[in-house]
Amino acid sequence: MPTSRKPVEVGARRRAAPIETLASLPLFFPLQGRRIVVAGGTDAACWKAELLAASGAQVHVYAENLTPAFQDLIASGTDGRHYTHHARPWSADCLQGAALAVADAASDGEARAFHCAAGAAGVPVNVIDNPPYCQFQFGSIVNRSPVVIGISTSGVAPILGQAIRRRIETLLPASLQDWAKLAGRVRQRVMTSLSAGLERRRFWESFTDLAFSGQAAPEEDRARDLLPRIEAGSGSAGGRVTLVGAGPGDAEYLTLKAVRALQGADVILFDDLVDDAVLELARREAKRMLVGKRGGRESCRQEDINDLMVSLARRGKNVVRLKSGDPMIFGRAGEELERLRQEGIPASVVPGITAASAMAAALGISLTHRDHAQSVRFVTGHSRNGDLPDTVDWKGLTDPATTTVFYMAGRMAARISERLIREGRHPDTPVRVMTNISRSDAASWAGPLAGLGEGVDGLRTAGPVLIAVGEVLAERSMAAAEGACDSGTSDDQPATAFG
Incomplete structure (x- = not known):
């Protein structure tokens, strides 16, 4: 007969792994009002100039001739974007005081010269499509500003980066931009009316659920009615439990809803069969507790698992009970849900791909x-x-x-x-x-x-x-x-x- 064991918090092996080596460090660099130098009048330089101006920079273009598209861009100056065309080649003096320098060089010699001049001026430099002369790269961008997502392949696979961008675009509702702007407007109110820690995080989790629900963000005058309701729903001292299906093993079988549940968890109670790659998708601060149940082996008693879920939820924790496969198929989810119902603890289920x-x-x-x-x-x-x-x-x-x-x-x-x-x-x-x-x-x-x-x-x-x-x-x-x-x-x- 299999022996019983108690649920235990896992050691380092099942915790979130240390950060892997980065090919480059992604940074988000505010450019509002900063002077940027763009050397070259090509379409490639035009695209970079437009991107920089969209970030609020004052873009100074140095080129004797501009392509028609570049001429139209500078002439339009839409949305208050600032371009200044200097009808001459770039020179070392034009780089002084610039925040960034970008060039579409006609030759390797020009690329080397521009790189050296920018270095002497202490200006980060990018020579388009010439990685040896780039101190930074432009990645693919998903724009839901103020939410901005950058994707970089360090210049080795730009088409792959674009494909990743398209994937992410399909996952983010168009209304996310408006919800992010609303978050900025209510942030101060949340900081003053809700206590730090669990109460604020609960508010923002509820807010995020609405942002990803697909519904439009409320107008400014209706936001006042919405926010107290979120506060009321998120300010409860009680926790909740979500039964999540981890699928058969491969982390890519997880549903988007399962990933979101893992990223919002305070505590994760997981089975032996759950792969480490699945746990990697949880937020790093979440406590991970192994409550393995294996036929014919030392296992946690179901009663102990039920007691632990109840205890954690009563302490205000957001608990994820992570089960391999689908929790509703031979996962004893019925027993767990029944106990949670008896205790009056909110519970929900995120199905998984069954074996x-x-x-x-x-x-x-x-x-x-x-x-x-x-x-x-x-x-x-x-x-x-x-x-x-x-x-x-x-x-x-x-x-x-x-x-x-x-x-x-x-x-x-x-x-x-x-x-x-x-x-x-x-x-x-x-x-x-x-x-x-x-x-x-x-x-x-x-x-x-x-x-x-x-x-x-x-x-x-x-x-x-x-x-x-x-x-x-x-x-x-x-x-x-x-x-x-x-x-x-x-x-x-x-x-x-x-x-």
């Missing part, structure tokens, strides 16, 4: 392919006492039009095979076994139902095992012969890692 879905994605199969299966069943691989579950309709699981996925089934594999065959499932029914799905040490076995026990033994894994049984898996049986992901059905053939 069966990740398995189907990894194999490239549909668990409900219309030619083979009209239903799918998720079945626990063992009962509360560690035996085969006796309340399962085993006869119903022999339906050839049903795909059955057994969770936590490694130790019961041989008995599952025996029981299904005894109830009428054909011994040659295709089976697929996967362990550590979506992780670097993932492994797979494919074969007939009759060989299931030996197949699982051959994987030699201590990780979670998922067993899928059904005709939909027959389409992938040829993958073993093609060398795709499979470990084969013989005992002497080792499992193949993939993913």
